[in-house]
Amino acid sequence: MLRRVHGPAVLLLVLMFSGCGLEAQAPELAGEPVRAEVETPLPLYEFTWSQNNIPTYMGASANQFCALNRMTGRFQGGGEYIHASISKGSWFLGGGSLQEGVGASARCSRVADSQYSDEYVWDETKSTPTPMAFSSGSACVLTFISGNFDGADAWVRAYVASGRWWLEGSRANKQLEVRARCINNLSFMTTEYSWNQNDGQPILLGSFVGLSCGFTFMQGNFKGGGESVQIYPAGVDWYLGGDSQQNDVAAKARCFPVPWSLSASASLPQGG
Numbered sequence: 001m002l003r004r005v006h007g008p009a010v011l012l013l014v015l016m017f018s019g020c021g022l023e024a025q026a027p028e029l030a031g032e033p034v035r036a037e038v039e040t041p042l043p044l045y046e047f048t049w050s051q052n053n054i055p056t057y058m059g060a061s062a063n064q065f066c067a068l069n070r071m072t073g074r075f076q077g078g079g080e081y082i083h084a085s086i087s088k089g090s091w092f093l094g095g096g097s098l099q100e101g102v103g104a105s106a107r108c109s110r111v112a113d114s115q116y117s118d119e120y121v122w123d124e125t126k127s128t129p130t131p132m133a134f135s136s137g138s139a140c141v142l143t144f145i146s147g148n149f150d151g152a153d154a155w156v157r158a159y160v161a162s163g164r165w166w167l168e169g170s171r172a173n174k175q176l177e178v179r180a181r182c183i184n185n186l187s188f189m190t191t192e193y194s195w196n197q198n199d200g201q202p203i204l205l206g207s208f209v210g211l212s213c214g215f216t217f218m219q220g221n222f223k224g225g226g227e228s229v230q231i232y233p234a235g236v237d238w239y240l241g242g243d244s245q246q247n248d249v250a251a252k253a254r255c256f257p258v259p260w261s262l263s264a265s266a267s268l269p270q271g272g
Contacts, residue, residue, distance in 0.1 A: 043109045043212040043258060044233050046070075047093050049082070050103035055094030058084075058108055065111035065183060065258075066091045067141045067214035071251075072228035073102030078175040081146030085119075101225035109212040109258035116183045119143060122156075122167045123177040129168035132158070133182035139189040139256040140165040141214025144179035152248040155219035189256045192216055195229070195240045196250035202241030205255050208233045213240075213255040220249030 046069065049056045058066050066084045073080065079098035084091065084106045093106045120140075122130040132140050140158045147169070148154060156169035156178035169176040190211075195203045197220070205213055213231045220227065226245035231238060231253055240253045 055092040058091040070105035070230035074099035129166040132165035140182040147176035205238035217252035221246035
């Protein structure tokens with residue numbers, strides 16, 4: 001599913017790009033997925049997936065990078081996962097669940113193929129963190145999250161130490177697995193911003209103009225639809241926030257510079 005941006009963000013885009021329509025034309029046709037022409041900067045568009053649905057197509061993998069922007073649902077083991085993946089030259093958002101309420105969202109940005117890495121993997125069979133890109137000029141964000149998220153000792157992260165990026169999770173017999181991709185040749189990346197359910201309000205990440213953001217850390221007791229963490233645009237800025245009816249739900253995120261593409265096309269799932 002493809003979500004439109006509403007409210008002040010749309011007003012700003014109208015002022016910045018006068019004369020450009022902001023509606024995603026999505027005719028409801030049976031059969032093959034339909035293509036929608038979207039006239040707004042691509043990083044603002046939210047692709048969504050929820051359990052019991054087919055993976056959501058997010059566009060060709062060529063010159064495009066996609067990262068998770070939302071996690072929700074009951075994560076009780078290896079049967080629950082969310083994934084922004086590449087298959088046969090295309091990006092997809094999907095997952096799996098033996099529980100209820102599992103869902104995700106992702107956003108994509110224009111990035112050269114040579115600028116982003118293959119997917120790095122860590123799981124609890126590994127006794128050490130997985131090394132990824134050197135930290136200078138790169139940013140790494142999560143693309144896959146799975147496992148038994150039942151409290152403060154259930155967490156996964158991509159982090160910087162000793163001049164490079166690393167990927168790991170807690171080793172607490174939680175069936176945890178996490179994957180990430182790195183974007184290279186960047187002029188900068190933002191500091192790491194943190195949110196937890198006790199903050200009471202979302203955390204400002206920065207202006208959404210020319211930036212895209214992704215998760216670098218996920219933690220907590222995800223027991224259903226009442227638990228969610230998301231990165232989202234509001235007004236003219238990116239925010240990190242969430243909800244929880246349980247305990248210890250928290251996340252971290254970083255943002256990185258991307259070119260804005262005014263005319264972007266996206267293929268919607270069957271039925272729009």
